[in-house]
Amino acid sequence: MFQVPVDRPAPLRSCRLTCLPAVSRGLLPLAFLLLPLMLTALSAAETATEAKPAKPAATAEKLDLRLTLPPVIDAVAGLETRIVYDNIILSEEAGKYRYEVKCEPELGGQSAEERWWKAVPVPGDVGRHKLTVQVLDEAGKQLAQSSCVLNVVPADAGKGKxxxxxxxxxxxxxxxxxxxxxxxxxxxxxxxxxxxxxxxxxxxxxxxxxxxxxxxxxxxxxxxxxxxxxxxxxxxxxxxxxxxxxxxxxxxxxxxxxxxxxxxxxxxxxxxxxxxxxxxxxxxxxxxxxxxxxxxxxxxxxxxxxxxxxxxxxxxxxxxxxxxxxxxxxxxxxxxxxxxxxxxxxxxxxxxxxxxxxxxxxxxxxxxxxxxxxxxxxxxxxxxxxxxxxxxxxxxxxxxxxxxxxxxxxxxxxxxx
CATH class of the missing domain: 3.40.50.1110 (SGNH hydrolase)
Incomplete structure (x- = not known):
């Protein structure tokens, strides 16, 4: 994006020196006619420089973390399941965001740590749960959200088969x-x-x-x-x-x-x-x-x-x-x-x-x-x-x-x- 130069316009004295060759060619009336227009343009340029600073490129782009979750996450009663935050977003610095994971119905034995969310489902958790992950910035503003199914199955599923x-x-x-x-x-x-x-x-x-x-x-x-x-x-x-x-x-x-x-x-x-x-x-x-x-x-x-x-x-x-x-x-x-x-x-x-x-x-x-x-x-x-x-x-x-x-x-x- 074009940026207005930070340097201010040259002072009027310099502009007047620039106009002297025109006077020497017998164009003095034209020079006096153009002078007010030049002063107006210089004033407008200075005002634009002060009032409209260039917007930083980083703020001009929309942040897209491309949060990805599979449609279903399978878990076994009594066995830990885990979601590592760095693995579900596209970022060089996953640690600078906050993460909130919500499970409905709530699981027993779930906890959130700095880099991941984990749970050890109990037998009473067997069934399908809605799991939602939110990614927030430091101020608590939501940047991304996605949901999937957490499917908890019994520890003896398929026994003897x-x-x-x-x-x-x-x-x-x-x-x-x-x-x-x-x-x-x-x-x-x-x-x-x-x-x-x-x-x-x-x-x-x-x-x-x-x-x-x-x-x-x-x-x-x-x-x-x-x-x-x-x-x-x-x-x-x-x-x-x-x-x-x-x-x-x-x-x-x-x-x-x-x-x-x-x-x-x-x-x-x-x-x-x-x-x-x-x-x-x-x-x-x-x-x-x-x-x-x-x-x-x-x-x-x-x-x-x-x-x-x-x-x-x-x-x-x-x-x-x-x-x-x-x-x-x-x-x-x-x-x-x-x-x-x-x-x-x-x-x-x-x-x-x-x-x-x-x-x-x-x-x-x-x-x-x-x-x-x-x-x-x-x-x-x-x-x-x-x-x-x-x-x-x-x-x-x-x-x-x-x-x-x-x-x-x-x-x-x-x-x-």
Whole structure:
């Protein structure tokens, strides 16, 4: 926006000197005629400078925190559920705002702390609650508000029911910490009889834990990666779902995967935790083209699962946040990928995932949103020197939120026969 210069107009003496050459050319009458007009213009300019200062750019723009909540948050009686404020708004300084969370009917065991709201529902809380989040400035003015459903289910939901689970993911799954924690939770009393399918069983995997999680992998790689000369590592191998066809060309073949790797069994539930590698290098100013490409590959893989395992519930995890420390991104990427860049990309990806998978249309296709982005603390849930890979605390939070989603689907009768 054009700003009037702060310097005042030159004094009249200088203006008169400027006019002298005109007098020397015999234009004295014209000079005297123009002088009152010039004085009026100078006076008006000075008045404008004092009366209408330039408006700061920051106040000229409307603040948009882009508050995002999933349509439903699942919780289990006796187990903590959490919403980290930094994870639900787009801001470099989430701590400078105030947050108010209201639950109707009110939950027992709920509390608000500086960085999050949490609750440990009791058995009497089982049911659906309206949860509303308000974001306020320091003066108490409301900046954003959004509501969703908090769905509390019994601790024994799905007790004794056989469930075959397949997990597909990237390095967050490869680390196997959250699959191990999920297995531990599912092994406690009041839970289904679980079996994990998959070909990847790292040395760190607990008994019975398996998955298809590989560091650096994407939706695209699971759809099309074929390696004719694998070396036994995850870096140089084919997608577990891609085989050579009769025509000698690699193709996505889930029927063969289930037949050869799962003893002919189909999963009851498939959990996908992908998206970071697909979108990390996107333009923070306009990440949508990269996200569009990711969704195209996701659609291909999801359609293949719906065809070959039509009874399976397909859970798509919302991409979790990164580390809140700029130093972690600097340590990993030497300034190439700053924290604020990934924060903008990840927040936009979350918005797109909620819009695509959090709908009735998606539910009709056996697609279900798993909102793991809410509870991972971007500070305490990450090590000092890693930008996107949580520590054990962060991974356990991911497992807890996936477990709550799974229990809610069991309570609703959405899994198995």
């Amino acid at each position: 056989p469930v075959r689970l397949l997990i597909v993911g990237d390095s967050l799954t490869h680390a196997t910490i959250w699959p191990n924690e999920l297995a531990r939770l599912l092994s406690e009393p009041g839970n289904p009889q679980w079996t994990m399918l998959g070909t990847h069983r790292p040395s760190s995997a607990a008994e019975g834990v398996a998955h298809e999680g590989y560091g650096g992998w994407t939706w695209s790689r699971f759809v099309s990666q074929y390696e004719p000369n694998p070396d036994g590592t995850y870096r140089k191998r084919s997608s577990p779902f891609v085989y050579l066809g009769e025509d000698g060309k690699p193709a996505l073949d889930l029927a063969r995967y289930f037949r050869e790797e799962c003893d002919g069994n189909r999963p009851d539930v498939v959990v996908f935790l992908l998206g970071i590698n697909d979108c990390f290098g996107a333009d923070p100013q306009d990440p949508d083209p990269r996200i569009d490409g990711m969704f195209e590959h996701a659609d291909t893989l999801l359609k293949a699962f719906r065809k070959e395992a039509p009874q399976a519930l397909l859970g798509i995890c919302v991409t979790p946040p990164g580390n809140s420390r700029e130093s972690a991104f600097e340590s990993n990427y030497n300034g190439r990928y700053p924290r604020w860049g990934w924060k903008r990309i990840q927040h936009r990806l979350v918005e797109r995932q909620l819009a695509l998978f959090g709908t009735e249309d998606a539910a009709g296709k056996r697609l279900s949103l798993v909102p793991i982005e809410l509870g991972v603390d971007p500070q305490d849930g990450y090590p000092d020197n890693n930008s996107v890979h949580p520590n054990a605390t962060g991974y356990r939070r991911i497992a807890t939120d996936i477990y709550a989603w799974l229990k809610a689907r069991l309570a609703a009768g959405e899994i198995g026969e």
